[in-house]
Amino acid sequence: MFADSRAFSGFSVDDTDRAQRFYADTLGLRVTRDDAMGELLTLHLAGDRPVLVYPKADHVPASYTVLNFPVEDVDATVEELTSRGVTFARYEGMPQDDKGIMRGNGPTIAWFTDPAGNIMSVIEQS
Numbered sequence: 001m002f003a004d005s006r007a008f009s010g011f012s013v014d015d016t017d018r019a020q021r022f023y024a025d026t027l028g029l030r031v032t033r034d035d036a037m038g039e040l041l042t043l044h045l046a047g048d049r050p051v052l053v054y055p056k057a058d059h060v061p062a063s064y065t066v067l068n069f070p071v072e073d074v075d076a077t078v079e080e081l082t083s084r085g086v087t088f089a090r091y092e093g094m095p096q097d098d099k100g101i102m103r104g105n106g107p108t109i110a111w112f113t114d115p116a117g118n119i120m121s122v123i124e125q126s
Contacts, residue, residue: 010052011066013116014059016041022115023053026084061117070125074101074108077122086112089119 013019016039023043024031030044041053051067071077078088078099088100089111096102101110108124 008050008052009066010054011062011118012054012056012059013114013118014056015115016053016055018115019053026081026086059116061113062119065111065119065121067118067120069120069122071122072125074110074122074124075099078110081112081122088112 016033020031020033020041023029023041032042032044034040034042039055043051043053045051069077078101082088082099090096090100091111094102095105096110099110100112101108107126109121111119111121113119
């Protein structure tokens, strides 16, 4: 039924202005805004995969990873994002190093949050 659908995903934030600055300036994504649709942001990811980011007055951050960014070198990416002010999350019981990177327990991965508290990751592509 949906095999040829151009499905897309989305998630909420509490402040679209702050989110737009984070996604565009900190992460370097191309972001467009449609205020006619209620301050709707679109994150334009590689491979023509749009992600909608919408405001929600009673926003609660997702308790799961909403976006995974595959990268060739997690260490270098963590260092670059840290220099841009991103703080990497530490999770109890997860074998993470001092940078917040988990290795040897599946793919090398590190998690961070957007300004609204939504969880994202950089994950080493194989």
